Amino acid sequence: MRNWSGIHTSEDARNIAKRRLPWMVFDYFDGAAGAGHGDLLNQQAIRDMRLQTRVLVDVEKRNIGKSILGIDAKVPFGISPMGMCNLACPGADLMLARYAAKYNIPHGASTAASTSLERIGKEANGHAWFQLYFGGNQEVSDSLLDRAEAAGYETLIFTVDVPEVGRRPRELRHGFKMPFKIGPRQFIDFALHPHWSISSLIAGAPTLANFDNNGAFDRTASRAGVNWDFLDRIRQRWKGKLVVKGVLHEGDAKQLVAHGVDAIQVSSHGGRQLESVAEPIHALARIRTALGDDFPLIYDSGLRTGEDICKAYAMGADFVMLGRPLLFAMAAGGEKGLHQLCDVLSQEVSIALAQMGLNDISQVDSSVLL
Template sequence: MLWSPDIHSSAEARRQARRRLPWMVFDYIDGAAGEEHGVALNRAALRDIRLRARVLVDVSRRDLGVTLSGETVDRPFGISPMGMCNLAAPGADLMLARLAARHQVPLGVSTVASTPLETMIETAEGHAWFQLYFSGDGSGTMKLVDRAEAAGYKTLVLTLDVPEVARRPRELRHGFTMPFRIGPRQFVDFALHPRWSLTMLVKGKPGMANFQRPGFTFDRTESRAKADWSYLARLRDRWTGKLVVKGVLDVEDAQELKRAGVDAIQVSSHGGRQLDSALPPILALQNIRRALGPEFPLYFDSGIRSGEDVVKTYAVGADFVFLGRILLFAIAAKGEAGLHSLWNALAEEASVTLAQIGRTGLTSLEGGLAQPDSG
């Protein structure tokens, strides 16, 4: 069969990525905390949301555009911050940045990106938000804030659901570490995936680019447990741009964050990578929306696998949605062409879903849900 760049679903992208990537790299991207029940529960909760299919509505013109931070974007989803993206393929970070620039959607730039934060926002043509981890005593965090401000970032995404890095058995089994190290176990794994290995040999193994300069250090395993409300207050005073807090699942936390002056909340379970027994984020989103009312900006990530999932998430209260590992799978499967193929497939799925439920856009989807039949 002739090679084709087309990827028709996130499941297809994952299957192809699993064949192409070393086991260690695939399990780093795909894996989650504990026994991975949290991932499965969130997927089940998303699947159980039912949409009302309406007829005799003119849906010949549909618009996927939404308003984000006062500006209209032409896609209802952006790109979550993901660490060490270049493990999927050399230049994956910049592929994502170019995609963000093309569609003018936010690119989350991870603290542990494979490409310097300055290069990322330049390539994304300004459509980038910097994701921030607290670590140690917080002094290093503030140095990164200064760098992000100097580079032109207008939005910080403070990620708070990693007080300690969770145990992810698949990573532990393979001996995965950051910075990236190669030992005997990894050597055998890489030898069995020669195409990926030879490409990395030519391009160079990825590192944590934001810490490859004097005065900046990062230890992935370092405790982040000292972050508290006083730290948030200091950061809010220091950062004059928009401040998004990511990793929120609790209603009381959401209410307190609103009172503390954050600009938006990103409901997320870190893709199931932190707490296996966490409340499914899609259920947390519904609870938090009811508690905060219709006006406060709520973003969402975790478990999105299709354009239909995107529509469901808007219907239960999201103002914007972020995609994560499925984009890395598309890159691993078929490079930048595969990324664009999956991106367009997700948009088409969302548009077709709107047609099926008799809607022409993603705003004002109240009443678009029907509870599962109990009979």
């Protein structure tokens, strides 16, 4: 594919997105807990890991496809659930869904999505996994699960690392709220980013589309009462596969296995919850050791390049999910931007495999780390 969009790395996508998006939206996407050190330290920890090269291996044929929970993905990454993706550009949720359908990869459809779970499910053609946030109201979460089941979802991601929403000062400074509250500061912000503002005006301001009335879901609500009994209730209710997302402790991981979950997503929520969080990439290795080789582990947080993706596999992931880079790619170049970045990441993985003397991403294990 011709690289018309200027996206040669995920950092390129971020830089273009930074120019195009209103400050409020860029800081909602890019922000993390506190001053963002937790997020940056994890990215640094991944960057600091070294891969071992090997020579004179025939690596002409290389496979970057990976299987997870019965899916044969054609690329070695999926789409982590993210709320309000249509803030990147109109139609972003469905761009992700189409990409998931084309490449056979999981697409986390968030409770806080800006497109209904039914529309995402249809467009993703069976590849969407519904992500549940418990919003404090049992009836609301029961009805979301009923809808997900009726829409044919087979896998549920239950996110458990948001007992309270992390303090993200970059969001707070801009007064980021759903639905938008437009004061003088936001007005200036939108006026200075006319391309985004006009296209969003024409398409209609993004809303929390899983709820008739934006007010039925408060993304900042406390979920502090959610406990193991609640998990058991979900496990009994949801007949499909259950992934629990946001786990960083080996003891929690072992308990989750005992409670019958099908997979664990090791994640720090991209550093958005606790600034002093231990690097999730290291938690991944500890949890892999604690659970042994066979239990399905998915990883997200801080992956920015194909080499990063290989490192997560080397640390014990069975599959990885991406967050912010996909939003930035769509903000930078719409659907073409998304495909461009995903092609770049796929090429980076393939080239890293060649350098490591491997023919298949499934061969990546701890032996490639120095």
